[in-house]
Amino acid sequence: MYWNQPIETMNRTELTAVQTNRLRDTVERVYRQVPFYRSRMQAAGLLPEDVTSVEAIARLPFTTKQDMRDNYPYGLFAVPLAEIVRIHASSGTTGKPTVVGYTKRDLGIWAEVMARTLTAAGASRQSFIQVAYGYGLFTGGLGVHYGAELIGASVIPVSSGNTTRQIMLMKDFGTTLLACTPSYALYIAETLREMGIEPKDLALKAGVFGAEPWSERMRKEIEGRLSIKAIDIYGLSEIIGPGVASECECQDGLHINEDHFFPEIINPQTGETLPDGEKGELVLTTITKEGMPMIRYRTRDLTVLSRKQCACGRTLVRMGKVLGRSDDMLIIRGVNVFPSQVETVLLGLGETSPHYQLIVDREDNLDTLTVLVEVTEAMFSDEVRRLETLEHKIAATLNSVLGVSAKVRLVGPKSIERSEGKAKRVIDNRKL
């Protein structure tokens, strides 16, 4: 089943023509409207008319998360602020979030790509879609919500958390499709078992899971325990949110909605473009977005592209499941966490930051974050109470900066393993 068959099954020649026109229009617009892009292009000796084909996109400079921070909050918007109808944000590395703005038309595009995603997962007007992604500044909740409404499905906007209530509603309202992070889906499955509810007592048929990396093994577990089809979806707020790419019923790669988001794979070290089938960093360019177009945004996600015909009939290019990151970003319970954020918090304690280490585990299918902090002389006290207060203070600050709760454990000086004098910052024990 397709949501937009002409586009989703368009032949390559036609699709390239659509992409070329849209790319040229986007480059023209950002050059005119966004001083940041104009000066970057001028520095590279480029004029909008130099980008005549999709291949020529490789001549354009990359955009990074740092560029978004440098232009906080509205510096990369390409329309007058009055045209912006929605603002979302994701947690930032230094306390400042990454901000994105949407025009009315952008929200329409977002609903369209999410409608394609949900339809590919088997949703229709008859579906009851339970949105257990967080609503708010995070794009997950509202992204799925608008797509589901566009289809005409019945939306149950529960948002995240309160698992027993999620399950009660799922059972009583006859939810057919669940949208949440894959780890939360497993947690729900676990809670179902504890409550003595069998999958056959539910109407659940499918789930769209994303916002964090997950493996085939985890998919098998979710599918087995909930007795559903688990569909991987991909997106990031910088580009639009969920809806950038999603699997079809074949579950063999995620179709990128490339009539809106133009993908490339590059070598993360050299920046050179890699051919289909080679693993590298995914770079995305929005070719229809008005509010905040993104030119060659470095997602830091590692994957491969395949243009082989998919059995579902869609011609849209497929990306493999995300295989990792080209930076040190961690995704914990769907929230982006950079080790440097922890460093910033610890720096706030004194003149120098103590050595620290992040330990990520998965207990009962939920990610846990423990931050080990080496006790420095300045921090140490002979009173237990003071050290405990310090632990709580660090934990509370981390919680507000990271947007995810962390347990803080003080450890002895030099007890964190060093390699070449530098402490190993992250130990990820999650078996994905």
Next chain:
Amino acid sequence: MIIKQISVFIENRPGTLAEVLGIFSAHGINIRALSVADTADFGILRLVVNEPDKVERILKDASLAVKTTPVLAMKISDQPGGLLKEVQKLTDAGINIEYVYAFAAAAADEARVVLKVDDLAKAEKVVNGEKVADGGEGPNFYW
């Protein structure tokens, strides 16, 4: 008498106390008084030793988190009510005792305790009955 107490941060995992004690043993340091305050994750080892400055240096060289704190050491009579008598004086003077622990050994009918209080100078005066402490700091006190 006001003496220097050494506190050492120890992680709450098997072997950490032995590691610290090993350092003491290797340097021939005799522990005069000791207490351990602990939580689920870590503990604080508090010690009284003969040469606190030297011991502090040794422990720091061994990469331990160390802090010296002035505390009150006092003699009490080793019989029921002995400690209460002194503590009552401090309480009457409105001094808050944060923690207290005993020396490892003492002369026959005498005990010695270490107290961490919020107003050290005042506490010392109260205990000594407004007299200035005699002898000052020195190895004699610790035998």
